[in-house]
Amino acid sequence: MDWRIRKFGGPWPSPHEELLLRAALGQGPEASRALAEWEADFDPRRIDHETLVLLPLLDRNLRAHGIASRFAGTYGSVYRWSWSRNQVLFAALGQVLRRLHEAKVATMLMKGAALSRSVYGDLGARAMGDCDLLVPPAQVDQAERVLREAGFAPVLPLGAGLFRTHHSAAFRDPVGREIDLHWHVLTEDIGPGADDGFWAAAEPLAWDGATTSTLCPADHLLLIVTHGALGGLNTAPVYWIADAVVLLRRYAGTMSWTRLYEQARERRLGLTVTRALDYLAARFDVPFGGDARADFAMGPVSAGERVEHWLKVRNAAGSPLGNLPRYWFTYTRLCRREGRAPSAIGFYRFVKDHRLVDRWTFARRALLWPARQLVWLVTQLLRLRGSGTRAPGRLGGPGRVDARGGLSARPRPGLAEAGDDGAR
């Protein structure tokens, strides 16, 4: 089965990226073979994002298995950089956690920072951009005050609209360290009570003398998978796989598969989870739920969930509708949590607030939208005529060969415009 959706982008790695993952996650001869094959097409002078975030893990794995490489110096340098950078980030995070604890704000660490401690057991192996910190929605104002006192300022102006339509907001200190303050765990599932189950199952996590917690393994896997497989445009498409594989190996015997599937089903994310775990099981030989998986597979999947999954993994941002389908599904979940029926005016307000624009800017963009789509359509047609092949989506896939023949960066929303991976 071809798991990749190459021409649409999507969450699955390219064959070259998969070799890197095998070298970074495999053992002994398997890792050696994958490394040799991957290095045959590796240029240390041109390292894309997806490669960069995996090199520390690769370095650790090669050292652990005594595998030699002509690029060992490069991998070692990137590992040292990752470790050093994480130390700088974690020092700030520790201070913030202690202040939040003193202010009696409940906290939970997620993704990179938490996984470094609880799953990787190595503070350099998991490169990360920021630290993800969750607080209860009712304590966001307190958390914001504490962050400001600690020298962190929001990257974007905070307000009720942002709070209602996003799951997080980025804060940055004067030297550039970032903490992503979450009030919801998942981008897709926001609104009142969305995280009650996550908080109830949270597990304690020691962090340099601070008291905090992290998601239980099943919930963390749900977050990793949905963030990776359905994630925002600035989600590297490979490290979610590394996170999931390392977590599955770490908790192979104790993972509550029933909880994972129940949580996924309740949040209408079951299809995403099963597809992602099918991929991991097929390509990386990790456990994926046994009987619980089989029971879950027999359950119903709504048409809406199928459409949402289909659109998201195909990088719908490259279509004329842009992110509107993504917003719509998040909006409908929000409506369900708020106990109201979705409506056109409600969706308009949601999108306007989510994009953090005033009504006039929103109206101007809406009016220009048909013209922009026409330009896009003509461009696509011209490219089709010129190349004789089907053109990729507007954004293309992650780390793909671009028109200049080099590896292209995965685009991300500009800082002045909120994206889907937090309000940043």
Add this chain to the structure above:
Amino acid sequence: MARAERFRVNAPSVVSDLIDGEVVVINLDTGDYYSLPGVACDIWSGVRRGLSVGRIVEDLVGAYEADAATIEAAAVEFIVRLRAEGLIVPDDTEPAAEPAAERGGGVRRGFAPPTLEKYDDMREFLLVDPIHEVDVTDWPRVRPRDEPG
């Protein structure tokens, strides 16, 4: 410097780890990055274990081929440098019983004076966001924050 004197790592301002036979140290207050290879690595390890200066020197004498005076002079000079950089501070706590020095158990290595490689231009680079700010060509090139992805 008294041989009984002990030092400790200046935590939490200073963090360190042993990576592939080399100690990497960061002073989080200054952003300076240090690399401690070889003998320097052994001295740092001794400080981390709470050993006295005298005991660290004894261990080095047991591990390296050089006369004791040479090793002691080099080690003390290095510890003074670590202190001047703010990486270690005097430890006034009650010392635990030190384990006996390891002597003659293995092959003694050639002695080279310990070095402290300092990189004071790393601060900005340490803060580069690997997900959003590293450009894809000629790594490491930092993409300006306002440059679109």
